Amino acid sequence: MVRYSSIVILIVLSTLFQGCKEQQFTWPDMSSGWFFKNVKDSVWRSAKVPGSVQANLRAHQLIDPPFYRDNEKNIQWVDKNDWVFKKEFPFHRNQLNGEQGWLTLEGLDTYAKVYLNDSLIWVTENMFVGKSVRVDSLLKNGKNTLKIYFQSPVEATLKYYNQLNYNLPVSANDNDTLGGIPGKRISVFARKAPVQFGWDFAPRILTMGIWRPVRFEKRHAANIQHISVQQQSVHEDSAVVNFEVKIYASKRFPNSELKLKIKGESDRNFKINVPQGISLHRFNMKIDDPDFWWPRGYGAQNMYSAEAKLQWNTGESRERTARFGVRTVELVQDSDSTGASFYFKINDQPVFARGANMVPLNIMPSEVTNADLRSLLMKTVDANMNMIRVWGGGIYQSDYFYHLCDSLGLMVWQDFMFACSMVPDYKGYFEHVKQEVKYNVNRLKNHPSIVMWCGNNEVISAWNNWGWEKRVIREQGAEVAQRIYHTYDSLFHGLIPDVLATEDPQRPYWSSSPQSAPGMPKSDTSGDRHYWMVWWGKAPFKDYASNSGRFMSEYGFQSIPSLSSLGLFMREADFNLHSRGFMNHQKSTGGNARLLHYLDTNYTSKTTFNNYAFLTQLLQARAMESAISTHRKLKPYCMGSLMWQLNDCWPAVSWSMIDFYGKKKAAYYAIKKSFRPVALFADTLEKPFRLTVVNDNKETTEVRYKLTVMDFYGEIVHEYADEVLVRNDSNTIVRFEQELFHGFDPNTMFIYVEYKDSEGWHESVFTFVDDKRLKLPKSQFSYELSENKNGALMEVTSPVFIRSMYFSFIPYDVSFSENFVDMLPNRTYEIEIKTKVDFKRLESSIGFKNVNGIIDDISVD
Secondary structure, rough: HHHHHHHHHHHHHHHHHHHHHHHOOOOOOOOOOOEEOOOOOOOOEOOOOOOOOOHHHHHHHOOOOOOOOOOOHHHHHHHHEEEEEEEEEEEEHHHOOOOOEEEOOOOEEOOOEEEOEEEEEEOOOOOOEEEEOOOHEEEEEEEEEEEEEEHHHHHHHHHHHOOOOOOOOOOOOOOOOOOOOOOOOOHHHOOOOOHHHOOEEEEOOOOOOOOOOOOEEEEEEEEEEEEEEEEEEEOOOOOEOOOEEEEEEEEOOOEEEEEOOOOOOOOOOEEEEEEEEEEEEEEEEEEOOOOOHHHHHHOOOOEEEEEEEEEEOOOOOEEEEEEEEEEEEEOOEEEEOOEEEEEEOOOOOOOOOEEEOOOOOHHHHHHHOOOHHHHHHHHHHHHHOOOOEEEOOOOOHHHHHOHHHHHHHHEEEEEOOOOEOOOOOOOOOOHHHHHHHHHHHHOOOOOOOOEEEEEOOOHHHHHHHOOOOHHHHHHHHHHHHHHHHHHHHHHHHHHHHHHHHOOOOOOOEEEEEOOOOOOOOOOOOOOOEEOOOOOOOOOHHHHHOOOOOOOOOOEEEEEEHHHHHHHOOOOOHHOOOEEEEEEOOOOOOOHHHHHHHHHHOOOOOOOOHHHHHHHHHHHHHHHHHHHHHHHHHHHOOOOEEEEEEEOOOOOEEEOOOOOOOOOEEEHHHHHHHHHHOOEEEEEOOOOEEEEEEOOOOOOOOOOEEEEEEOOOOEEEEEEEEEEEOOHHHHHHHHOOHHHHHHHOHHHEEEEEEEEEEOEEEEEEEEEEHHHOOOOOOOOOOEEEEEEOOOOEEEEEEEEOOOEEEEEOOOOOOOEEEEOEEEOOOOEEEEEEEEOOOOHHHHHHEEEEEOOOOOOOOOOOO
C-alpha cells in the first residue's frame, strides 16, 4: 500500500513537472505583462509597453486626458517623481540550447537604470540611444524579474544645469514656469526631445518610460549584429558597394567563412578569422547595371537586399540581411554671380525639393503606431511632396518611418536633435552626443531616402541674428560669449562631422539651418533660409515675392483646426479666442493678435467664432500659395521649398497643414496644387501679366494650356490657348499683351486655366485681386448626396462663381477627394466622401461655407 502511494505521488509529480516544463519553454514576450508604479507607492498597475508613465496613468484614469482643455497643467507633478516598470517572466536556461541570451532596449526615456534579477545591466541618460545587453549569465530557472527605474527628468537635468556658472541662451519655447522651475530652462541639458519642454505649437509634457520596443532573443556564440552599406563608386553600368559586417563572438572562431549575397547578383565567399568580442569585417562587391533609387517623380525606388551568412567549421551558420539603395547624393554649393547655389543632386540629376517640416506625431511618441506614420506619409506624397525635413526639436523617427520613405521616394533632410538653444559644456555632455550620433547614424545610414544630416535647427541663426551673442556680451561678458560659441563650434563643426567622416562620409552634412555657410548668418544668396516676416512680422503675403533664398527650408502661417477637431479637445463653451481651453492650445505668443490682424487685412475679424477656423485656414492657404509660387518661379535660383509644418504633435492652433487628428486643412489642398510636378502660376496682381510654367519632371515636357477670363456669372470675356516646351532646369514664361485684359472690372473676373502634361489634365483658378476686394455674388448652389460603397458621392452645382467652397460633416470623421473648391459657374463638381459613418447621419450633418457667404449663414437651394 505504501509502495502504491509512492508510485501515485511520483506520477503526479512527474505530470506537474512536465506541465511546468512546457510552461517554462514559452519564450518570453517582452511586449506584454508589464507593470509600473511610482517608487513611493506600493501598488503595481498594468502597463502598456512601449508606453509612457503619462499614457499609462491615463489608461488607469489616474489623470485626466492630458490634451483636453487645460489639463496639461494638472499633470506637471508626474515628471517630478521617480517611477519604475517591472516585468516578471518564467524561464529555464535549457531554452537557450547553449546559445546566448540578449536583451535589446531600443529606447528608454530618459534617465534610467535597468536591473535583471537585481543586477544592474545598463544605465542611460539619453532618450535617443538604444542598447543590446548580453544577459544569459543572469538568467535563472523559474521566475526572472526585469525592473527599469526612471528618475525624474526635471531633478536629473537640474543636476547638470546647476553645474554651469554662466547662463546659456535658450529660446522661450522652454516653458519653465509651467514646469514649476521658473527661470531655469533646462531642456538643452537633457538628451531628450526638446519639444516636450514646451514649444510655440506644443505642450510641456516630459514623458518617462519605455518608449521603444524591448526584445529578448537568443543568439549563437558568434553572431552578426549589423551590416552597414556604403557606396564606393557608382556609374550607370556598375557600382561598387562596401559592406561592413559587425560580428560579436564569445570566443575565437578561426577559419570561418562569410558569404555575401546581393539578390540578383552572384555570391562571394570570404575566409575570415573571428576574434573574441566585437570585430568589423569589410568587403566590397560589384553590381553590374545597377537599378538606381530615385526620389519620387524622378524614377523608381529600387532597393537591394544583401544577405550575410556566417559559417564556421562545425557546419553551423547564422544569417542577417540588410536593405539598401544604390544612388548618389550631392549638396551642390557652387559659386555664382550672386552667391552660391544650394540644391540636391541625386544620381547626377538636380532635384527641386518640394516638402514640409515634420514634427513628432505625438508629444508622447510611444503612442504613435506604424499605421499613423503610414497615413501621414501617404498624405504627404498625395500632396505632391518629395522631401520631409525631420525637425531637430523632436525625435529620430523609427526604422519603419525611413523604410516607408525609401519605398515612397521621399527624400529626408535629417536634423540631429538640437533646436533653438546654445549647448552646454558640462563633463560628459559631448560623450552623450557622440554616442547618440554614432548610434543613430549607424541605425539609419543604409536608407537611401536620407540625403543629408543637419546639425541643428536655428541655433547659429539665433546667436547671429536674434541678438543672443550681443546679450551674452552685455550681461555676462565677452569671455563667456567666446566660451559659449567655442562649445557650439566644437560640437557642430568638430565632434559631429568627425563622427560622420568615420561612420557615413559620403552623405552631405550641413551644420545648422538656416545659415549661408557653416557658422555664418543666413542669406538670400547662399545656403538655406527661414523666412518668417510673413506671420511674425505681420508682413503682407506679397512680401514672399521679394524674400526668397536659394533653398527655403522654413516658412509658414498659423490656422485654427476645424470645428470638428476643436470639439475633440475643448468644450463648445471654449469656442472663444480668449477662453481657457482655447488659449491653452494657442502656444504662440501674440498668435491670436496676428490672426486677427491678417483677418482684417484679407477678410474680416468681425464675424462669429464658428467662421474663424474656415477663415484662418484660407489665410494659411493663400500664404502658402504665395510662398510656393515664388519659390518655384525662381527655379533654378531657388531649389527647395519646405513649408512649416506638416503635422501636429497635439491638438493645437498651429502652422500644420494636417491637424493632430489627421484632418486636412485648406492649406493642404492649396499646397497639393502648388506642388504639382508640372504647375502653372499666374502673376495676376502685377503688370505685365504673365504665366510661369514650371517642370520638375526629369525630361522636357510639352504643356498644352487654355486660359479663360470669365466673369462671376459664367460669361467668357477672353480665351487663349497654346502649348509650350518646358525644360527641367529652367522655367518657361508666357507674357501677354495688356489689351487682353482691358475693358473689364478685375474685381468681378477670374482666370481659369486648364493644362495638360504627361500625367493628364489639371486646372487652376486665379483671381486678379485679393479676396477682400472681390465683388462676389451671393452664395447660391444646389447639391445631391448619394450613398456608395466607400461612403458617399456629393454633386454640387452653382450658377455663379463660388470662392473656396468648404464641405463638412461635423462632428464626423470624413475624408474628401477635394475641399475648399473654387467652383466655376454652371459646372457640376463630384466630391468623393470616404467614411464609415451611417449615411443618414451624414445627410443630417452636412455643412457648407464659402467666401461669398462668409458674413451671413449660407442658404442652400
